[in-house]
Amino acid sequence: MAYIELRQVTKRFGEVTAVDRLDLDIAQGECVAMLGPSGCGKTTTLRMVAGFEDLDDGEIRVGDKLLSSRRGKYYLPPEQRNFGMVFQAFAVWPHLSVFENVAFPLRVRKLPKAEIIARTEEALKHTNLLSAARGSPDDLSGGGKQRVALARALAIRPDVMLLDEPLSSLDPHFREEMRFEIKDLQRRFGFSILYVTHDQSEAMALSDRILVMRTGVVQQIGTPLEVYGSPANRFVFEFIGLSCFLQAGLSPSGMSIDGTPYDWPGGLLPPAEILASGTGLLAARPTEIDFVSAGGVRGVVMRKAYLGETIDYRIAVGQTEVRVQKTRRLPGPGVGDHCGLNFSLPHGYPLG
Ligand SMILES: Nc1ncnc2c1ncn2[C@@H]1O[C@H](COP(=O)(O)OP(=O)(O)OP(=O)(O)O)[C@@H](O)[C@H]1O
Ligand SMILES: [Mg+2]
Structure with missing residues (x-):
């Protein structure tokens, strides 16, 4: 009670x-x-x-x-x-x-x-x-x-x-x-x-x-x-913990970022009302984005900073900067490298 x-x-x-x-x-x-x-x-x-x-x-x-x-x-x-x-x-x-x-x-x-x-x-x-x-x-x-x-x-x-x-x-x-x-x-x-x-x-x-x-x-x-x-x-996503957002075009078969088509990351399928609007926000925690050698959302490493245990990457995906944080014990790409990003625990929200 x-x-x-x-x-x-x-x-x-x-x-x-x-x-x-x-x-x-x-x-x-x-x-x-x-x-x-x-x-x-x-x-x-x-x-x-x-x-x-x-x-x-x-x-x-x-x-x-x-x-x-x-x-x-x-x-x-x-x-x-x-x-x-x-x-x-x-x-x-x-x-x-x-x-x-x-x-x-x-x-x-x-x-x-x-x-x-x-x-x-x-x-x-x-x-x-x-x-x-x-x-x-x-x-x-x-x-x-x-x-x-x-x-x-x-x-x-x-x-x-x-x-x-x-x-x-x-x-x-x-x-x-x-x-x-x-x-x-x-x-x-x-x-x-x-x-x-x-x-x-x-x-x-x-x-x-x-x-x-x-x-x-x-x-x-x-x-x-x-x-x-x-x-x-x-x-709430933005207020609690680190977050990054990517604007994506939505269709039943997948999403597109700056005109490049991708599959839905990690089983995320936006609710019907967001899908119907044609655009949405892909949200992720910087620690829940992984580098993949093949596939993934394509980007270029702009900055790489050592924060002690973690490395903080800033990745340009089209016009958007995506933040990725990985342990320093994993080999990661260098500044200027092209890379693929896998969103392991993505969330989807409506625009605005
Ligand atoms: N005595 C008052 N007279 C008029 N407005 C008030 C009064 N007390 C609070 N407010 C208004 O009510 C709203 C909520 O204020 P409150 O102090 O509860 O916020 P808070 O979440 O505690 O903020 P903070 O984190 O800055 O302490 C604000 O818009 C504030 O300006
Ligand atoms: Mg207060």
Whole structure:
């Protein structure tokens, strides 16, 4: 059963529909990442779940508890929702000690003193902050400050963690470390996570499912493998992972690129409606294009760059540049060579 349920959740700011009829279920203990370009409605969604923003339509529930409902004109205030929240800007107070920063939400909730101390110490322990408890958060690194924010969210023993780009201001090394720490904490405490990011590798690494959003509209919800391997549309294909596209003329017997006819690559047969339009886009991941000695889509190597383990090729196919990435351990063509390309896992999308 879904633990958090968003049904037809909609938010408008004047003319802008920031979130458009969003349906999402999150199971208990599940981590769902919301991924999408700037302005697509990620933070607005999170703020509605948190209770900082009302809804223009739809409703939000946790378990069997109603949190927000436009029609029912019902809103449970944020402090009565048992959610931990961490945002991009470290909201830690420099005039309070690390301990008092973490204890703060518990004091607001007026818990008994002994309980406040016990829960604060527990949260500090699990975020490796016990030794820093008496100091100021200002003495900590960026990663340390973000850990204080995490400990504060943890101390309330949340049902759900709402995380809005919590790692984006950290340097890459800390970012990766903190990912693992968040995952560990989730395993230990069993809360659900709604995690907002525009970093796809973060979304892939952390989440059980990814929701890809564009201008307020959900494009796809699926496991990391599903959104990467079976993108619902061109936008998702392009947004997640590396991609290249070739415009192709289509007929029932095959395709043509810049006037040269080819067989359908690797069993791809476009859906009837794309076929009927006569043109479409052949889409592929650079790592899923192979060099073949005979046949294949013909091209010429324009550039070849060593990226360590992989070699990055830019191949001119007619007017289009196709990117191919292969391990350096495979012999590949040199700059200026003619080559054949086999699309091993091709996708087809309509033009435009
Ligand atoms: N308080 C507000 N008043 C007016 N418009 C708003 C408000 N908050 C958000 N918007 C608009 O709603 C849309 C979604 O914004 P939101 O902040 O949710 O995007 P986001 O996906 O979090 O982007 P980013 O990745 O840049 O953080 C944008 O067009 C934004 O300009
Ligand atoms: Mg945002």
